[in-house]
Amino acid sequence: MNRLLALSPLVLLAAAPAAAQRPPFDTPAPVAYLEDLSSGAVLYAKDADRRMPPASMAKMMTVYVLFDMIKRGEVKLDQKLTVRPETWAKWHGPKAGSTMFLSPNEQVTVENLLYGVVVLSGNDACVVLAEGVAGTEEAFVNLMNQRAKAIGLSNSQFGTSNGWPDEGRTMVTARDLAHLAKATIQNYPDLYKKFYSRQDFTWGQTMGGNAITQANRDPLLGRVAGADGLKTGHTEEAGYGFTGSAEQNGRRLVMVVAGLNSFNQRISESVRFMQWGFNAWKAKPVVKQGKRVETADVQLGNAATVGLVAPRDLNVTVPAGSNAAMTAKVVYQGPLKAPIKQGQHIADLVITSADVGEQRLPLVAESAVEEAGFFGRVWAGLMGLFGA
16 A cells, blocks of 8 residues: 655745646647656656557567567567568568568577668568567567556557558556656667667668668757667558657656658647647755665564655756746655665655646665564564554
8 A cells, every 4th residue: 555754844845836727838739748858747748558550669568568578588789580581472562551671581690670660660571570589469469458558558459560550459547658658768778779769760772772771760869969769650540659768967858749741740730749848847956865864664674664765866846947846755655674675665645736736756765674573573563463
């Protein structure tokens, strides 16, 4: 159950009351979402929980599954997969959407296929990866849905590895896409950096034998400082969409827009949306790294309490120039039970203001707490029995 701790006056945020006001923003995108990952603040949400076809933004889930398999050692980047002639035939030609320009029976490394998915949005590359690591695309889609559920994509499902229209089997929400982006960035930072920010990739040949180089379709790359991912999508059914991220001065934002009318509108709205997020909102320092915020009681440990400290400099996100009043509380699932590792995330500092709402910042154990010995557990049981 949730436990609340009152904070000492030194931790409560002192600010002169001010009228609550969010920075204005409007977009022609039917669906839009913007979150500051540094603080958890949702800066903008427009129909963010509407289920919709993601088009190629579904490929983010395919990449997430591959990153997970690579991290677990189940798949190697230099592992070669074979392009089945049947797969090539299905995903070859002008009616097959974006392509990596693979060839039948070609052997391609997982690394190059991932570039083909992330940079080139290759439908063919997605299916070759799916079949190569799971046997069939259907088996791989099961993995996609299992991983989606595990990371909390509660309102999304996947029916293909590449987001190709499938009569409504593949449906997502903007909030879930942003959460998927967050999980990718936080769980696999090295792989994210390696693949998602690449400007272009060369694979395949023209009929004349010339190498084919295609540019990354990410509309933020080269236009917004700190932009480094993620994925565009477009079908006639879904319109033009984009899930993107950028980091500036320690603040990382994740954005989603969907249902736009054109390639150029996707560029202009994505850039405008992300720039608004960085310019209209600012970080406000709350707690320095290592500072103890509070202490929490521990059951069955060799210590009765544990300090709750900031694992990094903690900031909240506020409108630029805002001086709105804030309240703070510590929340954790309790009672805490030993053993607890030093640095383990065991509580959250929850900051609430009228202009932003709730922001949750992590707190970790200041020191390790081991399990109590036999006599310590007996004594703790006796104290609990008598209400001590």
